[in-house]
Structure formats: structure tokens, C-alpha cells
Amino acid sequence: MKWEGNRESNNVEDRRGSGGGGGFGGRSIGIGTIVIALVGSYFFGISPVTIINFLSGGGMPQQSQQAPAHAPPANDQTAKFSSVILGSTEDVWTxxxxxxxxxxxxxxxxxxxxATPTACGTGQTASGPFYCPGDKKVYLDLSFFQMMKQRFNVAGDFAQAYVIAHEVGHHVQNLMGVMAQVDNLKRRATEAQANALSVRVELQADCLAGVWAYHANQAHKWLEPGDVDSALNAANAIGDDALQQKAQGRVVPDSFTHGTSAQRARWLKQGLSTGQVSSCDTFSPQTL
Structure with a gap:
């Protein structure tokens, strides 16, 4: 992916560094612990903090003082990449x-x-990248990209760009009023119905990520052979069925909240092929 030399966004807050996050008592937290916490939180509704504390042998999370936000260092290539991708989403969606x-x-x-404070509560690395509609911010621990390589065998710049673009897709949904409408529906829904609504929200965000990629490539011609496959591999790796099968040896469709591997790849390809927001209506079709 030919991203170098493109505009970097000014809307990046770097909260990393000494005192920049929350700590946990007990043993140190490794990637394996984070993945287990992510899967447990993702599928079973267990707080990632609870799982991390249990696995690390600690007590309640210890909040350290939040470091002031600042721009990422100029020599931090992963942060620079993230800034470029964010800048591209700004250009496209504007x-x-x-x-x-x-x-x-x-x-x-x-x-x-x-860990870091957000308008949606304390954000945790174990939760993976996420968007908080309360403060309209995307939260990302850059170690997630390394986790993608080590635990899910997913590599490539475009796969990482897809992760950022998906979360920005949630921001687009928030601006369009989709999130508010879905939240209202969920209040009157059963658990299974609420999960099904969440799936449609997530698949639409996948499609919107594809819409961004379509227009970004039209503007910069930065997609290279293999880039699209790397993003589709990422979508396949984080499908509900794939993660559940890996975590518990079976799948429970009623508990799906993000969509199957095939669905996630399909809707990402939909946005990539059309570049049209109107093609990302995941709420009308009976079959996703």
C-alpha cells in the first residue's frame, strides 16, 4: 500500500508514554492475556477488566495519572501511518x-x-479498537496491529487501514443518525434481536470502510497487488463464527454481534466495488 508521503491528520491525540494509561495489579499483561480477554468480552459479555484481573492475579484496576495528549513522534512509523489513514478518511468523507x-x-x-478515560467509560486495550459516540473519538492501541499478525495471521498495511476505516465508519453512522435509531430499537428488543441489530451496524461499518477505500484509491492509486486480499483476510479472521470456533470449538449464531467471516468480507467488498454509501444498506435485506 503506497501510503507514504500523503497528508497526515492533525486530529490525532497521542496519550501514550509514562503515566498514559491504567495499570493492573498482579502479573504483567501479555498479548495472550489480552486476546483471551478480548474474546471473552466480545462473546460472553464479561468485562475485559475482570478477565485480565483474574488471569493476571491482580485486584481492581489501578488508574494512573493521564498523560497530556500530544502529537505522535515524527519517527513513529505506525503512528504516522495511522495519521495518514485518518487524514484520508477525512478527505473522502468530507x-x-x-x-x-x-x-x-x-x-x-x-x-x-x-487504558484511557473515554466518554463511554474506561477504554481498555483488551477491547480492541473502538469508537465512542459520546466523545466522537476512535480509540486505538497500536499493539493491536501486532496482535493481528501474531494471533490472527493477518498482515499488511491495508488490513490495518481497514481496521481504522471501520471505526471511522461507526463515526459516519453516528453523524447519519444510524446509531441513535438502532439504540432506540434495541431498547424494545430481545437479546437475540439486539444482537442481530448489532450485526447489521457492524456490517454497514465494514461496507463504509470499503467506500472509503474505493475513493482513497481513486485519489491516490495506492492499492497494490495483495492489498485487498489482506483486508479480506482481516475481515474473515474477525468474523463471529471464526472467533467463536477458535475460542470455544462451536458457534452460537444468536450471540453474533459483528457478523460471520463471509458476511464481513462480503460487505467490505460491496463498498470497495461500488464506492457508494447507498450500497451499504444492511438493514433492508433479509439475507446478509
Whole structure:
């Protein structure tokens, strides 16, 4: 992926560094512990903090003082890459919103390590990258990219860009009012119905990530052979069925909240092939 030399976003808050996150009592937390906590939180509704504390032998999480946010160091290539991808999403979505007579308000990307305060509660590395609609910020611990390589055998710049673009897709949904509408529906839904709604939200964010990639490639011609396959591999690796099969040896469709591997890859390809937001209607089809 030819991303070098492109504009970096100014909307990046780097909260890493000494005192930048929350700590945990007990043993140190490794990648394996984080993955187990992520899977447990993702599928069984158990707080990642609870799982980490149990596995690390500690007590309650110990919050250290939050370091002031600052711009990422100029020599940090992974942070620079993330800034470039965020900048590209700003350019693409600003143009798309303007074409429909609306204004795009860009989100902040917060880089953190371990834990960080958010409007949605304490953000944890174990939760993976996430978007908080309360403060309109995307939160990312850059170690997640290494986890993708080590635990899910997913590598490549475009696979990492897809992760960021997916979370920005949630921000687009928030601006479009999709999140508010779904939240209202969930309040009157059963657990299975609420999970099904979550799947449609996540698949739409996958499609919106594809829409971004379509327009970004039109502008910069930065996709190289193998890039699309790397993103599709990422979508396949984090499908509900694949993660559940790996974690517990079986799948429970009613508990799906993000969609199957095939569904995630399909909707990412939908956005990639059309470049149209209108093609990302995941709420009308009976079959996803």
C-alpha cells in the first residue's frame, strides 16, 4: 500500500508514554492475556477488566495519572501511518458529505496504551479498537496491529487501514443518525434481536470502510497487488463464527454481534466495488 508521503491528520491525540494509561495489579499483561480477554468480552459479555484481573492475579484496576495528549513522534512509523489513514478518511468523507449537502465533522483518533478515560467509560486495550459516540473519538492501541499478525495471521498495511476505516465508519453512522435509531430499537428488543441489530451496524461499518477505500484509491492509486486480499483476510479472521470456533470449538449464531467471516468480507467488498454509501444498506435485506 503506497501510503507514504500523503497528508497526515492533525486530529490525532497521542496519550501514550509514562503515566498514559491504567495499570493492573498482579502479573504483567501479555498479548495472550489480552486476546483471551478480548474474546471473552466480545462473546460472553464479561468485562475485559475482570478477565485480565483474574488471569493476571491482580485486584481492581489501578488508574494512573493521564498523560497530556500530544502529537505522535515524527519517527513513529505506525503512528504516522495511522495519521495518514485518518487524514484520508477525512478527505473522502468530507467530499461525500458535501455532495449530499451536509458537513462532515471529523473524529479524533486517540492512541493509547493499556487504558484511557473515554466518554463511554474506561477504554481498555483488551477491547480492541473502538469508537465512542459520546466523545466522537476512535480509540486505538497500536499493539493491536501486532496482535493481528501474531494471533490472527493477518498482515499488511491495508488490513490495518481497514481496521481504522471501520471505526471511522461507526463515526459516519453516528453523524447519519444510524446509531441513535438502532439504540432506540434495541431498547424494545430481545437479546437475540439486539444482537442481530448489532450485526447489521457492524456490517454497514465494514461496507463504509470499503467506500472509503474505493475513493482513497481513486485519489491516490495506492492499492497494490495483495492489498485487498489482506483486508479480506482481516475481515474473515474477525468474523463471529471464526472467533467463536477458535475460542470455544462451536458457534452460537444468536450471540453474533459483528457478523460471520463471509458476511464481513462480503460487505467490505460491496463498498470497495461500488464506492457508494447507498450500497451499504444492511438493514433492508433479509439475507446478509
Amino acid at each position: 467530499q461525500i458529505f458535501q455532495a449530499s449537502g451536509k458537513q462532515y465533522v471529523a473524529p479524533k483518533l486517540v492512541l493509547f496504551t493499556g
